[in-house]
Amino acid sequence: MKLRFLNAPRLFGAVALGLAAVFAAQPTPAQQISGGTLRVAILADIANYDPHQFSFINASLIKNLYDNLLEYSPDGKIVPALAESFQIAPDSRSVTLKLRNDVKFHSGAPLTAEAVAANLKKAADPKLGKNVYPTMSFVDNWTVVDPLTVRLNFKGPAPERQITDLLQFISIIDPAGIETVEQKPAGSGAYMLAERVVGQRIRLTANPNYWRKGEPVSKEVVFTIFSQDAAATAALESGGADIIYAGTARSASRLRAAGYNVLQGPGPLVQVFRINTTRGPFRNEKFRQAFNYLIDREGVLRAGYAGLGEVVALPWALSSPAHDPSYAQTYAFNLDKGKELLAQSGLSQAEMSNWKLVVDAGNQPVVAISQVVQSTLKRAGIDVQLDLKEGAELVDAMLKGRFDAIFGGVGNIQKFPSRVTTNSIYRTTANPVLGDPHPHPKYLAAIEKVNTTLGSGPAVKAAYDELNKVLVESAFGIPTNTYNAGLIVTAKNVAGFTLDIDDMLVLRTVGFRR
Amino acid sequence: MSALGSAAEIGKRIVVRKTAALSLAYLVAVALAAAFATTVGFDPLSQNLARMLEGPSRDYLFGTDELGRDILARVVYGARTSLITAAGAVTLAASVGVPMGLVAGFFGGWRDAVLMRIVDLKLALPSILLALALIAVLGRSQVAALTAVGLTGVPTFARVARAQVLSLRRRDFVTAVEAFGASSPYLMFRTILPNSWSPILTQMVVLSSVAILLEASLAFLGVGIPPPTPSWGEMLRTGKEYLYESPTYAILPGLMLTLTILSFDTLGRALSAVLEGREDAPVRRGAGPA
Numbered sequence: 154m155k156l157r158f159l160n161a162p163r164l165f166g167a168v169a170l171g172l173a174a175v176f177a178a179q180p181t182p183a184q185q186i187s188g189g190t191l192r193v194a195i196l197a198d199i200a201n202y203d204p205h206q207f208s209f210i211n212a213s214l215i216k217n218l219y220d221n222l223l224e225y226s227p228d229g230k231i232v233p234a235l236a237e238s239f240q241i242a243p244d245s246r247s248v249t250l251k252l253r254n255d256v257k258f259h260s261g262a263p264l265t266a267e268a269v270a271a272n273l274k275k276a277a278d279p280k281l282g283k284n285v286y287p288t289m290s291f292v293d294n295w296t297v298v299d300p301l302t303v304r305l306n307f308k309g310p311a312p313e314r315q316i317t318d319l320l321q322f323i324s325i326i327d328p329a330g331i332e333t334v335e336q337k338p339a340g341s342g343a344y345m346l347a348e349r350v351v352g353q354r355i356r357l358t359a360n361p362n363y364w365r366k367g368e369p370v371s372k373e374v375v376f377t378i379f380s381q382d383a384a385a386t387a388a389l390e391s392g393g394a395d396i397i398y399a400g401t402a403r404s405a406s407r408l409r410a411a412g413y414n415v416l417q418g419p420g421p422l423v424q425v426f427r428i429n430t431t432r433g434p435f436r437n438e439k440f441r442q443a444f445n446y447l448i449d450r451e452g453v454l455r456a457g458y459a460g461l462g463e464v465v466a467l468p469w470a471l472s473s474p475a476h477d478p479s480y481a482q483t484y485a486f487n488l489d490k491g492k493e494l495l496a497q498s499g500l501s502q503a504e505m506s507n508w509k510l511v512v513d514a515g516n517q518p519v520v521a522i523s524q525v526v527q528s529t530l531k532r533a534g535i536d537v538q539l540d541l542k543e544g545a546e547l548v549d550a551m552l553k554g555r556f557d558a559i560f561g562g563v564g565n566i567q568k569f570p571s572r573v574t575t576n577s578i579y580r581t582t583a584n585p586v587l588g589d590p591h592p593h594p595k596y597l598a599a600i601e602k603v604n605t606t607l608g609s610g611p612a613v614k615a616a617y618d619e620l621n622k623v624l625v626e627s628a629f630g631i632p633t634n635t636y637n638a639g640l641i642v643t644a645k646n647v648a649g650f651t652l653d654i655d656d657m658l659v660l661r662t663v664g665f666r667r
Numbered sequence: 668m669s670a671l672g673s674a675a676e677i678g679k680r681i682v683v684r685k686t687a688a689l690s691l692a693y694l695v696a697v698a699l700a701a702a703f704a705t706t707v708g709f710d711p712l713s714q715n716l717a718r719m720l721e722g723p724s725r726d727y728l729f730g731t732d733e734l735g736r737d738i739l740a741r742v743v744y745g746a747r748t749s750l751i752t753a754a755g756a757v758t759l760a761a762s763v764g765v766p767m768g769l770v771a772g773f774f775g776g777w778r779d780a781v782l783m784r785i786v787d788l789k790l791a792l793p794s795i796l797l798a799l800a801l802i803a804v805l806g807r808s809q810v811a812a813l814t815a816v817g818l819t820g821v822p823t824f825a826r827v828a829r830a831q832v833l834s835l836r837r838r839d840f841v842t843a844v845e846a847f848g849a850s851s852p853y854l855m856f857r858t859i860l861p862n863s864w865s866p867i868l869t870q871m872v873v874l875s876s877v878a879i880l881l882e883a884s885l886a887f888l889g890v891g892i893p894p895p896t897p898s899w900g901e902m903l904r905t906g907k908e909y910l911y912e913s914p915t916y917a918i919l920p921g922l923m924l925t926l927t928i929l930s931f932d933t934l935g936r937a938l939s940a941v942l943e944g945r946e947d948a949p950v951r952r953g954a955g956p957a
Contacts, residue, residue, distance in 0.1 A: 382908075383908075383910070403908070403909070403912075407911055407912065449716070451716075452714075452716040455716055455719065456716055456719065456733060456734055514889050515889070517905070517908055520894065520905075521733055521734060524714075524734055524894055524895050525714065525716070525734065527895065528712065528714050528734075528895070538893075539893050539894060539895075540893070541807055541889075541893050541894075543889065
């Protein structure tokens, strides 16, 4: 990629980011925690060691083997990490990063601006960038200014939150290990890989040269892969595990009642009733809008997620800058209002029932909430059948839009609002469900406005408000509730958790109460 | 003796056996409960999200499931699903398998070879695998489950019918009818079949238990009748996720499934013994296999 030097601000001042990190889900002071071996129960093995494959299957390892340029505190404040400071140009067309000078990869190689550039190159490659690639879409190129300084140039002015999201999203891989990173981790994180027995366990040992002083607290971590949630639960209860990561909400709820600690991170997913507006009665806007009222969100949250989460009517986590709790109240379950809109739709009873709700048969919460919706709709006169699918058939239906309606979780909803467009139903271009041209131009305009409104003043809020209004009116996705795919349940003597904005598992501060 | 009289006589000879009588009584009770569940007021679909996964209470004798539905009502309606699937599957299997066996045994030669190789092929495939493949093609529904379970039973009926034809084909009464110029279909369906019904009937009873088990297995694997229709296998599948919160959720359908299969099996064995005239007296302990 051709590098271009930008005439941008030379000032590096000390945008001191380092106001103490609010790292902290933990009320337990660090001095009251001692190390040891942490035994973590997980329900599925990892896919690979590539941190740019930011999918949840790798969430137990990414933040333990790798570090990012920036981090967010649970309430969305910026926390310095590999970049000790950054400066956004006054025209918002570039950002300049100053890297820490005391960071070494596990191989012993130092962190440099060239290493960051190598990672940016990987992230910008459509074949290698994986989940980070779409986030790089607004980056034009980058420049290595000096051994510890790198500048990213954008295609146009970029909102601050979009820039910091990108810096938080990129984990830095040792350049020497980029080619083999899927098979062999190459990070600078608090832990290093010691052993992996595929399908059984992964053992990590502490990085002796870690740059965060006094961390990691525990010298060893052993992940054991349990095939069943009940087995993981039994391991915790019998003292065979200290932590369960990414177990089910039902088990977490039961364990919490039994006195175990349950931690819900700030980066949940939002469950969305996805509607294919190109099919059947869903072409009718009033009919779709009725679903804003016809879904018993409280019931869905209880039945599917044991009440662990929040009821929402917009696809945002509570930590999202676009989150607006008033919508959940305005669009609370209301059968009468829903029926009014159904009547306004002009559709006959037969037309309103002429569709199927596709259900992920392997996902018990989704099977449960789909039945809740089916039952509720029946009260409104809509008699809908469930169409259970699994495996390739389900993926095909979801990704090719071969459904009338389906429940599916969406992520990236705790950061810059337009990141929601990384989810298929919310895509603005090449939308696999709604097709091209996108049938909801107001939504496209609202996303564009969010992307081009700079600063942090009222104009930004107005852009978010407009997007929220359009989302509810166009009603191609009806959010119901947040839920944490990365629930953490711990034994009573485990403490010191750092909650990650993406609900990844971070263990460097975790230990045992003295 | 008339057919009715004959059936009554067989019934009498079965019910003198304690285990068979108990099994029959149980099955009749289950069938009646399933048939009149609506009249009694059971509602297996009504959700009460404020009372999910509750234990037994006055309102819900066997507690509630993960959507606050009455487990007892769902178990009773699950019986309807199981019995309808079993009856349909057995009927289908007999309707296809018996004519196959009759034709193979009656004509012999290449027809026998071709039909029996088809039967062999089906027997070589595990029933559950065949059923899974059929459901993958037909989709999930009660008809699909019934068809899948029924087709897996075809080889059994084909073999039984063929064996009967082979043993009766050269008997005098068949030869006599043939000598009067009876056609092949007449010989097969009007002469041989009426004299072959006892082993076929026994197979129908025995296969009912297999059909119920297979339907439950498919539901347990997640490819049975789609929710919210209650089915014992589906209740077992979901109930095992909630064993801590609501043990009755999985135990009750499991118990019903076990008892129903056991009852059909016991009844089938008793029927077989009676029809084959092996034993007329009740089976006593130590008296050897029935």
